[in-house]
Amino acid sequence: MTDESTADVLIVGAGVIGCLTAYYLAKAGIKVIVVEADAVASGASGTSGGWLTPYSHTNDPAMLALSSKSLSLHRELSMALPEETGIDHGFQESPYLRCAFTEYGISELRSWQADRAAEGNVMEWISPADIKQINPWITAEISGALLSNSEPTLDSYRLTLSAMEASEKYGASVVTGRVVGLTRDGSNSRALGVDMEDGSRIAGGAVLLAMGPWTGIGAAWIGSPLPVTPQRGQLVYLAAPAAGEGPELSSGFSAIERSGSVIKKRLTDNTVGSTREHVGFDRSTTTEARDQLLIQVAALSERVFSARISGQTACLRPITPDGRPYVGRAPDWDNVYVAAGHASEGIHYAPITATAMANLIGDGTAKIEISALSPERAGSQWSADGNNTDQ
Ligand SMILES: Cc1cc2nc3c(=O)[nH]c(=O)nc-3n(C[C@H](O)[C@H](O)[C@H](O)COP(=O)(O)OP(=O)(O)OC[C@H]3O[C@@H](n4cnc5c(N)ncnc54)[C@H](O)[C@@H]3O)c2cc1C
Incomplete structure (x- = not known):
């Protein structure tokens, strides 16, 4: 040897x-x-x-x-x-918006906000009137949102x-x-x-x-025993809008009542994620997953339908019981x-x-x-x- x-x-x-x-x-x-x-x-x-x-x-x-x-x-x-x-891995402190459509969603977010405040993490409450200024990608009528200023993203x-x-x-x-x-x-x-x-x-x-x-x-x-099993997750990538095609994505966002989130990235295109599928070690992408992901987040932002889809990936999460x-x-x-x-x-x-x-x-x-x-x-x-x- x-x-x-x-x-x-x-x-x-x-x-x-x-x-x-x-x-x-x-x-x-x-x-x-x-x-x-x-x-x-x-x-x-x-x-x-x-x-x-x-x-x-x-x-x-x-x-x-x-x-x-x-x-x-x-x-x-x-x-x-x-x-x-010499490799920049695109770390950035990104803002993130958690939106609510309903009164129930608002009360869930308020209670979640109180728990985070108890841990020392202060978040700002954004009224429906201000939301579209903070993030013009939100096109839906929502009841309110919580802004967290630092949820880093990287490649x-x-x-x-x-x-x-x-x-x-x-x-x-x-x-x-x-x-x-x-x-x-x-x-x-x-x-x-x-x-x-x-x-x-x-x-x-x-x-x-x-x-x-x-x-x-x-x-x-x-x-x-070592019970680690695969769970497939798929992501869709959205290219940043070209000049004249609409506003840049200013923060990540999701709605408390729905699955799906949009994440703002610095070095790669922004991502829409993600699925949770139990299909063994199969790492193929599917058109069903792409459609499902876009439809989920379109409830908050119709812009996802006009953005150019630049890619789709599938990979496996390691899951324990x-x-x-x-x-x-x-x-x-x-x-x-x-x-x-x-x-x-x-x-x-x-x-x-x-x-x-x-x-x-x-x-x-x-x-x-x-x-x-x-x-x-x-x-x-x-x-x-x-x-x-x-x-
Ligand atoms: C769609 C999706 C989105 C995600 N988003 C996030 C996120 O936003 N934030 C976050 O924190 N996490 C995220 N995750 C989770 C994160 O990607 C994983 O938890 C993490 O990458 C696991 O890293 P790992 O090193 O354990 O495994 P892996 O990255 O899977 O690496 C394991 C390596 O082991 C190698 N290997 C396997 N068997 C052998 C063998 N017998 N001999 C030699 N080599 C072997 C494989 O080829 C592989 O390269 C996401 C996961 C998915 C699927």
Whole structure:
């Protein structure tokens, strides 16, 4: 085995979780190999909406406690990664409007606003008279809206790519190939590396499974349940209006009574998202999804029908039964770790996950409270007939 195929840490999967963990480890002087079956950012990390809403897990204290820390790390990365690699990943502090059509919607938004204020997040109430000035894309008659001034957006493809490129500058490398198992030392509690589909092996002092929605196959490798499953999400891209074609999109928006949202991006076209479909590992786009997404948001903005559709993507969210990712050491293993299952928030929570994993693997302690995310809980969430007991 050559020196190139040996590392202190092997990371399986070059999505945002794997690449950012590689970044923090490599920056700390630890030799990392990232093993990727396809290409860097070829999974959901390359085609996500890239919206870092701080409010997605407001009913889960374990995740909420990590939300603002992860956003702070994103702000640091938005400065550091472009300096280290020359790649701008389009981070920007974007405003976002949550609209309500009905009195019921207004009262829901008011109660939500009060909860956020209790957490220290102040939002502004926008009256129907002011809404079209704040965001001329809202063409519907609505009863009111809440304006949040900072819900950052970024291009997750460039974020993941630049994290890997910076890692390589700090000595990490990427090997292309599919991992099919762990190389064991006989005792079953330590991995010696990973087994590759072509029959070769890569040796490593520790192994991190960060395979997104494919992480469930790792259950057979570690010999205990790892119920991570795929959920397809489709996005439609809308080109910015050309001169004379109408106003620019000034903020993201959605309605509390309906699914669907429009997200404002800096480097790419704006996105309309997203579907939640259980179709296994099928990553095709469908015309039904495109129509459904546009019709949903057209209830707020007829402009979506006159905007030029510049693309449509489909990718897979990694889903766990309780909606929390698995982050920590694999049960009964000394040196095998898991970081997967971030569902709709993998980009948002990637920096805090990666920091915790780099600390845990590098220093033996995560230094961040992640015990609620431990993979140990997977055993009680998976029934022997293969059905998630929580769903
Ligand atoms: C439509 C949509 C919109 C989204 N929008 C947002 C958003 O706005 N904000 C947000 O925070 N999150 C969003 N997400 C969620 C986010 O994209 C994911 O949670 C995140 O990208 C998961 O990252 P990951 O690194 O765990 O997995 P992935 O990006 O899926 O990466 C896993 C990698 O592992 C590789 N791999 C798999 N098996 C093997 C193997 N055996 N050997 C080697 N390599 C392997 C794959 O090829 C892949 O590259 C969205 C998701 C979808 C689907």
